[in-house]
Amino acid sequence: MSTYHSKRAKEFLKNPEEKISRHDQTFWSVRQKRDAAAAQLPEWENLREQASRIKAHTVTHLADYLEQFTTNLEKNGVIVHFAKDAQEFNEIAYGILETHKVRKLVKSKSMLTEECGLNPYLMERGIDVVESDLGERILQLMHLKPAHIVMPAIHLTRDEVGEMFEEKGISKEIGNHDPTYLTYCARQNLRKDFMDADAGMTGCNFGVAATGDCVVCTNEGNADMSTSVPKLHIVAMGLEKVIPDYASLAVFHRLLSRSGTGQPATSFTSHFRRARPGAEMHVILVDNGRSDITANTAHWETLKCIRCGACMNTCPVYRRSGGYSYSYFIPGPIGVNLSMLKDPKKHSGNVSACSLCLSCDCVCPAKVTPGSQIYRWRQSLETYGTENKEKKVMAEGMKAVYENYPVYDALLRNSSVANYIPEAWADTSLNPWSIGHTMPRFARKPFHALFKQAMEELKNGK
Amino acid sequence: MRVGLFIPCYVDALYPQVGVATYRLLRKLKLNVVYPERQTCCGQPMANGGFERMSEHLAERFEDKFRDFDYVVTPSVSCAAFVRVNYPQILDHACQTPEKTMELVEFLHDILKVRELPGSFPHVVSVHNSCHGVRELGLSSPSELQIKPFNKIVDLLRLKDGITVKEPDRKDECCGFGGMFAVEEPYVSSRMGNDKVKAHMATGAEIVTGSDCSCLMHMQGVAARQKYPVKFMHVAEILAAGL
Numbered sequence: 001m002s003t004y005h006s007k008r009a010k011e012f013l014k015n016p017e018e019k020i021s022r023h024d025q026t027f028w029s030v031r032q033k034r035d036a037a038a039a040q041l042p043e044w045e046n047l048r049e050q051a052s053r054i055k056a057h058t059v060t061h062l063a064d065y066l067e068q069f070t071t072n073l074e075k076n077g078v079i080v081h082f083a084k085d086a087q088e089f090n091e092i093a094y095g096i097l098e099t100h101k102v103r104k105l106v107k108s109k110s111m112l113t114e115e116c117g118l119n120p121y122l123m124e125r126g127i128d129v130v131e132s133d134l135g136e137r138i139l140q141l142m143h144l145k146p147a148h149i150v151m152p153a154i155h156l157t158r159d160e161v162g163e164m165f166e167e168k169g170i171s172k173e174i175g176n177h178d179p180t181y182l183t184y185c186a187r188q189n190l191r192k193d194f195m196d197a198d199a200g201m202t203g204c205n206f207g208v209a210a211t212g213d214c215v216v217c218t219n220e221g222n223a224d225m226s227t228s229v230p231k232l233h234i235v236a237m238g239l240e241k242v243i244p245d246y247a248s249l250a251v252f253h254r255l256l257s258r259s260g261t262g263q264p265a266t267s268f269t270s271h272f273r274r275a276r277p278g279a280e281m282h283v284i285l286v287d288n289g290r291s292d293i294t295a296n297t298a299h300w301e302t303l304k305c306i307r308c309g310a311c312m313n314t315c316p317v318y319r320r321s322g323g324y325s326y327s328y329f330i331p332g333p334i335g336v337n338l339s340m341l342k343d344p345k346k347h348s349g350n351v352s353a354c355s356l357c358l359s360c361d362c363v364c365p366a367k368v369t370p371g372s373q374i375y376r377w378r379q380s381l382e383t384y385g386t387e388n389k390e391k392k393v394m395a396e397g398m399k400a401v402y403e404n405y406p407v408y409d410a411l412l413r414n415s416s417v418a419n420y421i422p423e424a425w426a427d428t429s430l431n432p433w434s435i436g437h438t439m440p441r442f443a444r445k446p447f448h449a450l451f452k453q454a455m456e457e458l459k460n461g462k
Numbered sequence: 463m464r465v466g467l468f469i470p471c472y473v474d475a476l477y478p479q480v481g482v483a484t485y486r487l488l489r490k491l492k493l494n495v496v497y498p499e500r501q502t503c504c505g506q507p508m509a510n511g512g513f514e515r516m517s518e519h520l521a522e523r524f525e526d527k528f529r530d531f532d533y534v535v536t537p538s539v540s541c542a543a544f545v546r547v548n549y550p551q552i553l554d555h556a557c558q559t560p561e562k563t564m565e566l567v568e569f570l571h572d573i574l575k576v577r578e579l580p581g582s583f584p585h586v587v588s589v590h591n592s593c594h595g596v597r598e599l600g601l602s603s604p605s606e607l608q609i610k611p612f613n614k615i616v617d618l619l620r621l622k623d624g625i626t627v628k629e630p631d632r633k634d635e636c637c638g639f640g641g642m643f644a645v646e647e648p649y650v651s652s653r654m655g656n657d658k659v660k661a662h663m664a665t666g667a668e669i670v671t672g673s674d675c676s677c678l679m680h681m682q683g684v685a686a687r688q689k690y691p692v693k694f695m696h697v698a699e700i701l702a703a704g705l
Contacts, residue, residue: 003646010649020653028632035605044608314606316636320653352647355640355654356510357593362606378512387512391642395508399516402471402503403523413474432645436652437683440476446475447481451497 003388004349006025008325009317024319026154031313033262034363040264041254048246051255052367054248055304058240060295065209065242066285073283081284086116089286093118093201093234096125100232102198108202108216108223109133111149111307112236112286114329130193132222134186141168147323148262149330150309155322159183164429190222196389200226202272204237205306206285210245213273214283217266222271231279235272239290240303252306255365260308293341298376302337304366311360311370317353326350333360333370338376348386351377413449415442419449464494466531468524468563470541470675471503477675483702484537484566490705491574498527505552506544511642516550521545521552523629525559533573534563537698539595539674540641542568547598566698567673571614576621581704584624587695588662589615590672590681591634604635615673615697622700630661639680655684663692673676673697 002010013020017384038044058065070080083089089112097105106395114117119129135153138161139146146152153161162177171185199218201224206215214235216223227233257263268397275281293303312318312332323331327347328339336354339347351374358371381387401408419441427434445453465488469481488495504524505517524545528534536542542565549560551671570576591613596600602613619627638644638654659681661672670692672678685692 006649008649009647013649013653024657038608041608260484316638316654317647317650320650320657348473351512352643353650354644355593355636355638355647355651357636357640358597359593359606359634359636362597362604375510379514381512388646391511391646392513394512394642394645395513395516398503398507399513399520402520403506405500405502408502410469416476424553432648435684436687437649437657437680438686440679440683442475443478445478447469447478448497450478450482450503451485452499 003352004327005321005325005353009321009353012322012325013320020320023155023322025155027313027319030151030261031310031363034310034313035262036263037258037262041258047251047255048365048367050251051365052304054243054251055366056301058243058248059300059303062239062242062291062294066239068143069207069209069212070210072287075211077281078212078274079280079282081282082287083284083286085288086286088350089116089236089288090118090121090282091190091238092284094122094125094127096232096234097122097199098157100199100280102127104128104193104197105195105199105201106130106132106197106226106230106309107201108203108218108226109136109137109152110201110236111146111330112203112238113201114146116286116288118236130190130197132190132194132226134183134220137186137190138164143327145324147331148309148312149307182351190225190318190379192210194225194229197226199231199232199234200230201234201236202226204235205216205256206249207242208245208249208284210243211273213271215249215253216270216272217253217268218270219261219263219267221268221374224268230402231276233272233279233281235281235283236286237283238286238288240305256306256308258312259363259365289342299337299341299373301368302334302341302370302373304368305334305364306366307334308365310363310365311368314359314363316357316359317355321353326353333374334368337370337373337377344377344380345386348384351381351390360453366381409448412442413448414445416444418442463532464496465542466496466528466534467495468501468504468528468534468536469497470536470538472679473538476679477696478589480537480675480696480698483696483698486705487566487570487698487702488535489577490702491570492667495580496531498501501527504541504544506541506548507641509544509548509552510640511646513596514548518552520568521549525549525553525557528562529558531562533569534559535566536563537566537673537696538676539565539592539601539672542588543598565595565597565601565673567598567601567614567618570618570701576618579618580619581702582623582625583700583703585669586626586628586665586667587619587669587671587700588628588630588665588667589613589619589633590637590658590662590670590674590677591615591629592672592674592677593634593636593680595673596634602634603669605632618701619671619697622703625700627665628665630658630665633659635661637677637681638676644648644680651680652684655680656688659685659688659690659692667692669693669695669700671695671697671700
C-alpha cells in the first residue's frame with residue numbers, strides 16, 4: 001500500500017511529537033499571516049480572478065509576449081538567450097561565465113537553477129558558487145536541498161543553524177543561537193563574497209513584456225547585492241514568468257508576498273532593465289518542458305503558478321510530512337503537479353499526498369487549482385502503470401459489491417459479526433486502518449433492512 | 463415536492479440511525495420522501511482513489527434511480543459533492559441528478575429555508591466542517607476566501623433549544639480522512655485526525671457533529687484509539703432530536 005510519499009511521511013512522523021507540531025504550527029502561522037494580509041484588501045477575490053485571467057491570457061499568447069519582452073530587453077542592450085532544456089541552460093550559463101573568466105558567482109534565490117541542477121554543474125567546472133539568500137546559504141553549507149520554495153530552510157531550528165555556523169567559523173560567540181545574531185554573522189560572512197564575486201545571478205519573479213523589466217522580489221536585498229558589485233549579471237528565468245505590462249505586474253505584486261508570507265510587499269522589489277555602464281546583463285529564458293505544458297489540456301493551469309508557496313503552507317499533508325517526503329525538488333500541492341508533468345513514472349509516488357481537501361485551490365492567488373488537478377492525476381496513474389495495486393484490488397472489490405445488490409444486501413445484513421473480531425486481531429500490517437484507528441462498528445441491521453421492516457410493519461397496521 | 467432519499471453505502475452499514483433521523487426529519491417537514499430500493503454507492507471511493515472508470519456504472523445507476531425526483535437528499539457531504547461535481551464528467555451524456563442532489567443541511571437551509579425546529583438539545587457541540595461541504599457545496603465560507611462568513615450547519619443547529627454551538631480552532635482544516643487516503647497514507651491521516659479531534663475537544667464540547675459520517679467515522683476511530691472522552695453525532699441526529 002505504501003507510496004514513496006507515504007513511506008517518507010512515516011519516517012518524518014517518527015520525529016519527536018513537539019518537532020512535528022512545531023513544523024505544522026510554523027507553516028500554519030504563515031497561512032494565518034496570509035489570511036490577515038488578504039483580509040485587509042476588500043478586492044482580494046477580485047485580484048485572484050484577475051491574476052488567473054492575466055496568466056491564462058499570457059500563457060495562451062506566450063510566443064507574442066516573449067517576442068515583445070525579448071525585443072525590449074535587446075533594445076536596452078541586454079543579451080537574451082533561449083534554452084530548450086536544463087542541459088542547454090547550464091551550458092549557456094557556463095559559456096557566459098567562462099567567457100568572462102568568472103571564478104566566483106554569487107546567486108540570489110532561484111528555484112529554476114535548482115530545477116536545472118546548475119550549482120553542481122558549475123562547481124564541477126571549477127566555479128565557486130555562493131548562494132546569498134540566507135535560507136539557501138544555510139542549506140548550501142549543510143549540503144541540504146530546499147524543503148519549501150519560499151522558506152527553504154525554515155524546517156531547521158536555530159540551534160541546528162547556530163551549531164553549523166560555529167563549526168564553519170561563521171559565528172564566533174559559541175552557544176549564541178539568537179536568530180538576529182546569526183543573521184548578522186551570515187551577513188558579515190557573505191559581504192566578502194559580494195565584494196569579490198565576478199558575476200551575479202538572479203532569478204526573475206516577473207518579466208514585464210511591455211518594458212523588458214526583470215522584476216525580482218526579495219526580503220534580504222541580496223539580489224541587489226549580487227548585481228551591484230560584479231560587472232556581469234545573469235538572469236535565469238522560466239518562460240512562464242513573462243507578463244504583459246505594469247498594470248498586470250501591479251496585480252501580481254499585490255498577491256505574491258501577501259500569499260507567500262503575509263507581507264504587503266517584499267522588502268525589496270528590484271527592476272533590472274539594463275546593465276550598468278561598463279557591465280553586461282544576460283537573460284536566459286528557459287523552456288525545459290514548459291511549452292509542452294501549454295498544450296496539456298488537463299494541466300496547463302500549473303503554468304499560472306507564481307511560486308508563492310501558499311499551497312504548501314495551507315496543505316495539511318505538507319505540514320505533517322515535510323518538504324523532503326516528496327520525490328521532487330518542489331514539494332506540496334504544486335510540487336505534486338509539477339513533478340507529474342516532469343516525469344510521471346518517476347514521481348507517481350507523490351500523488352497519494354493529498355486528502356483532496358481543496359484548501360490549496362482556495363488559497364492559490366492565481367487559481368491554479370492544484371488539488372483538483374491531483375484528483376485528475378490519480379485517474380491517469382493506470383496509464384503509466386504506476387497505480388497502487390493493492391488499492392486497485394480494494395476498489396475492484398468495492399465495485400463488485402456495490403454493483404451486485406444481493407451480495408451487498410447479504411454482506412451488510414451479516415457484517416455486524418465483524419464487530420466481534422478482537423481489536424488485537426484487526427491490528428495487522430495488512431490493515432493500515434488499524435495504525436491510527438479502532439475498527440468502526442457495523443450496525444446490527446443496516447438502514448435498508450430497518451426501512452423495509454418499518455414499511456412492512458406500517459402496511460400490516462402494526 | 464417529491465424527494466428521493468439517498469443513504470450512502472457506509473451510512474447504510476455503519477450508521478443506520480443517521481438514515482432514520484434524516485427520514486424522520488424530512489417527514490416531519492411534510493415532504494413526500496421516497497427511499498428507492500436497491501441503492502448502494504455513488505462511486506466516490508473508487509474515483510477518489512484514482513479509479514473513476516470503476517464508478518461509471520454506479521453513476522449510471524444513480525442517475526436512473528433518482529433522475530425523476532424533484533430533489534435527491536443525502537446525509538453525506540462528500541457523496542453529494544461527488545454527484546454534483548464529478549458526475550457531469552463521468553457520465554458522457556446529459557444528466558439530471560448533479561443539480562438535483564443536495565446534502566441534507568443545504569436542502570434544509572437553502573431549499574426548505576427551515577427557520578425553526580422543535581425539540582431541544584441541551585449540549586455543547588463542536589461543528590466539524592467537512593472539506594467538500596465547505597469548498598465544493600458551500601455549506602460554510604471557506605476560511606481561505608475573503609468573503610462574508612457564513613455557516614449553514616451552525617445556523618441550523620442554533621434552531622435547537624438549549625444547544626451551545628462551537629467551532630474548533632482552524633475551523634475548516636481537513637481531518638485527514640480523504641477516503642482511500644486514510645489507508646494509503648495512514649500515518650499522515652491519523653496524525654491529522656488526532657490533531658483535529660484535539661482541536662474539537664479544546665472547545666469544551668461533549669459532542670463533535672458534522673454532516674459527513676465519513677469524517678466522523680475517521681475521527682471516532684482515532685478518538686477511540688486514543689481513549690478520548692468525546693462523542694460523535696451526525697447533524698441529522700441532533701436536528702431530529704425531540705421531534
